[in-house]
Amino acid sequence: MIVEKSIFFYTSPVFVKLSDKEVKLRKGTIRLRDFQYELLKRFLERNSLDVILLNAPTGAGKTLSLLIPFLANVEDKWMYHGSVGIYPSRELARDQMISIFNLLIELGASPVDIRELYEDLKDLSGDELEIVNEYVRALEVELDDSGYIPVILLYVTSESLNRLRGVISRHKQNITSNKELLKYLRGKVAGKAFRIIFTVPEYPYLLATDVYQDFHRAGIWLYAVLKELGRFLKTVENNDEGSLRKWFRELEVNIDRKRLFEEYYTSREFTENLADIFLLFRAPVFFDEFHLYSGFSLASFISLLYIFMYEKGIGKIVISSATPVKTILVRGKETTKRNYKREKRKDFLELVRRLAERMGYIVREISSNTSSTPRKDFVQIRKKTLIRIIPVSLRGKYVTGAPAFGTLQRYVPEVLKETDWLDRYRRMGRSMILVDRVASVLEIKDTVEKLAGEKALPVCSVKVLFHGDKQQLKTSKIGIRETKLIVGNMAIAFGVDIKGMDLGVVVAKDHLSALQKIGRYGRGEGKDIAEIYLPVPFSKYREVEGLLKKIEGKEIPYNSTGNNKRSHNLDFVTLLKKLYPRGSPDVLVRQGVGVFKAIFPAWVYTLTNIIRERSEIREQLHTAKRVEDVKYIHYFVVLLEEIEKFFEIDKLERKLRKFMRNRVYLTPVGLYNLYSYRNIAGVPIKKYSRNKEILEEVLDLVTAGRNIPLIYMHGEFWVDESRKPYEYTMLWLGVDKADIEYIKSLLGKLDNKILTLRFLVEVFGGGVHLLQGRRKVCRITRLLDNMHLWNIPILLLYAGNSKKRRIIEYLSAIASMIPIYVLEYDNEQGELLGGIYLL
CATH class of the missing domain: 3.40.50.300 (P-loop containing nucleotide triphosphate hydrolases)
Structure with missing residues (x-):
């Protein structure tokens, strides 16, 4: 209830400074804001490699930044073939596509029927065209002097590719997979126009690392690459020329055409095919709403950023945010004779700056100039x-x-x-x-x-x-x-x-x-x-x-x-x-699994490109004496060095190798799931509609458990329609008192290890229940009937001390953690034993 009369006050309007720069098209003129003009200046320097940290308040016009490469073409010459916007959510990517389309229309661009541009699509029906236009939009922009620039907007997510494939495969019979569709889009649709891609991080991340394929086959490839990473880390740890030259010779032999599939379960042709598709994303990159990245997705961001930095042809990388600092918590080095490690707050962008500079980029910072009062050459945004x-x-x-x-x-x-x-x-x-x-x-x-x-x-x-x-x-x-x-x-x-x-x-x-x-x-x-x-x-x-x-x-x-x-x-x-409470600094990225997710994809990218350029790299390996002598290996070591410095990890190579050897126990599909950019612990949840049709939606299991009353029938989760359609509740595991000592022993042995959910269920046995609030859903052994749960990777934590208990309680409230309690009378929670973090 409200206990005091409300207090009110006003916030001033916000005005952002305009520049004196206007970009003219035939039917429209756009006057750039000051930070947009500064961005354009950087893009007009085509030959410089830049990482640009852009800070501007909500509504200031960061969306238009995606058009800056296009405007650079208008100003000078054809300098860029496109731009790529990477967003933290599908909803935002879709919204930005609509915003950019509307902005181009305001500037005088003319929508074009895509059937007129592409011979393959000329027979699309009206309904098919409507579906295609949701994800692919074509325009022509008339320039001030003469001529037109064709522009294609592409929205790339799993949903959009599935629906596009359903339409285009009716007219192009050879398109039977999303990979083939992406290759078609790159070559036929976007190849002859200025392309603007709107996507989420997963697609460039998977395509650049040879992982966009069948889950099981991808997992086998990842295990082979993981094994090679272990050998390389051991070599770096030894720190002697003899060990390094021996590893160079072994790699030279392993990437021989006859040994390649035997060692890595891939081929140069396959890597070249995916590299060709990745060209769709090989354009200046804009990471939008960077302040929203957190947890393990922030760790994966390190690898994705490294990949784009290595692709020097991209030239410009813009990281935009409404806040100038991204705080994470670092454990720090040992500071006392008791080996106490003091935790400290650090700005994640410090790592971005240092890595960029070591990889040959100039780091530039651009901020908007704002005012709370009307001023000359300022425009209101709030x-x-x-x-x-x-x-x-x-x-x-x-x-x-x-x-x-x-x-x-x-x-x-x-x-x-x-x-x-x-x-x-x-x-x-x-x-x-x-x-x-x-x-x-x-x-x-x-x-x-x-x-x-x-x-x-x-x-x-x-x-x-x-x-x-x-x-x-x-x-x-x-x-x-x-x-x-x-x-x-x-x-x-x-x-x-x-x-x-x-x-x-x-x-x-x-x-x-x-x-x-x-x-x-x-x-x-x-x-x-x-x-x-x-x-x-x-x-x-x-x-x-x-x-x-x-x-x-x-x-x-x-x-x-x-x-x-x-x-x-x-x-x-x-x-x-x-x-409000101070936003908790991100702690997950500094954990062992976070560091692994920051480094492993960069290594997969490294080995993928070594295989793709096998002939050239084998010559380098044959004579190499230092990591600097081998393309791709040199900068991967730079990444290791900068992560070690930033996170203040002593002997990173040794600790990472031990983590991989002693803590990762996964099936190939489980490893693929762990490799994914962010948490993918989704399971189908079903219910009957009013017409008695079955509705199904794949949801994060923890999110569903916190908000929807669930029952478990015939190996599937269903909405419990005998209850209200929503609940304030949570999922937890309850251990029968007769099994407490057995479960504690298992938790102690498996603490901090990464397992599949299926393995955990099998070793826990029938004395553990899945509960929602104070209501039993099922014994966890029944979850073995649900194949969607088998290969979900989990991080198991044992609440062996007060600090671990606080961490588990905290993560159970804000993240994908399912706590484990002793099951008391009337389904009450007793002693906290541990928790499983769904990765």
Whole structure:
């Protein structure tokens, strides 16, 4: 319940500086903002290798950065053949494609029927064309002097490739796989135009490392490469010329045409084929919303960045973020005679800078110039905003500290009822409510529909199970832009631009996610005022009450602009850091598995290219005495050195080799899953529709377990339709008391090891149950009937001390961790024994 009257204040509008640079096309002119012009200057220096760290607030125009290589072509000559935008989510990649398409139309580009451009596609039906246009769009841009530049926009994800293949294979019978489709798209569709690719990290990551193939075959290839990495690390660890020359000779023999398949289960032709497809992504690269990368995906980012850096033909790599620092926690070197390792916070971008410089790149930093007041040559990007701080009294266990912000989500329905939100919605006509959990999205949707008397659009990771296939069409970004009332979570907070969305309610777990969500409101120009309700736990409100009362009714800058003339120095972004828990520094990337995921893909890329260029590399290996003498090996050692320095790991080669030998126990498919860019622990969840049709959706098991009531029937997970369709709950493993000592012994032996879920189930046996809340789902031995679970890699942790227990409890709350407890009477949780992290 709300226990105090809300405190309100205003944030100033935000203006960003324009440059004096205009780029002219035949039918339109674009005046660049200052940071966009600085970016263009760098791209006009075609022969320089640049890693550009771009920092600009939400709404400043980072999206247009993807067009900078195109604008460089317009300004000078044909310098670039395309650009590649890599985004942390499919939703954001799709939204950016739509934004760039609309921007090109505003600049006078003309849409082109793709059937007129490509002979192979001339017979597409109207329905087929509609599907193709969702993922491939063609335009012609008329230049100011003369002529046209054809432009192709490509949206590349597993979903888009599957649907495109379904259409194009009807007209091109040789396209029977996504790999063949990608080769066709590279050669036929994008080969004769300026291409702009919108994708997620997985595709360039898998294509560059020879892993885009059948899972089992890819896993066998990865095991062979892993074995070679172990031999190489041992050689580097020995640190003598004799060992190195011996390894060079062995590798020279192994990549001989007759030995190649026997040693590595691949061929030069196969690697050349994938390298040809990778050319689709061989263009200037833009990593957008970098501040949203975390955990093991941040570790994988190191390898992907290394791959793009090595591909020198790319030339420019832009890493854009709304925040200038990416903090992670590093354990540090031994500092006392007790071998205590002090933890320290470090900026991840420090590693990016050092690696880039060692690989021959110039690191440049570009930031936008902003103001909180109207000024000459500044354009408005954010409206003045009324912020209402709502203190909420929480009940139960988690009412203080960081956990209170998770509990707070369950009180949003009360906030909506007890404030004037409904009156404001009726006056303003649109509203969006952003939370974190799927269950909260669905509960709040029910509440607002009853209050407003109209339908709300829920946007979250669960679509088909709750709404059927038709809802997926509604939640396309065009639908979101038109909808009046939206309830969502981070699935919609990833950079989606919804003009005219000026009324919101935001609940967030830390200041960074709060900033990300608040950035969805009040975008663009105008004198009208946006309004945002920020519920906070009463315990946190009391901590900052004095500060809030000093600014009550006043206006503060949205962010620090350097030209603040007010009586106080507080800006809104700084206030959010005081109002919300400090975002926890990333700890997973520094763990053994995190370091492995940062290095292993770079080694796979290295060996892939050695095989592809076998003839040239064998000559180098024959005479080589140092790592610097062999192409690809030299820079891989540079990567090892920089990771060792940044993470302050003594004897990295030895520790990594021991990790690979003693901690990784996986099937080939399990190793493939571990290799994947991010967590892929998805399983099919089923339910019956109203028409008694079976609906199925693949969901992260932990996410489903936290939000959806589950039952297990006939080897499959189903929604328990005897209960409410959503729940605030969690999955956990309960150990029968008769098996406690046996399970503890196993946990001690398997602590910190990476196994398949199937192996764990087999060794745990029938004395362990899967529970959801206080409800038993099944004995875990029954999970052996579900093939989708067999090869999920897991990291097993034993709660052998208080520090390990805290880590397991923390990861169980925020990550893909399933804790293991003693099963007490009435299905209560007893002693914490350990946890399994689904990789």
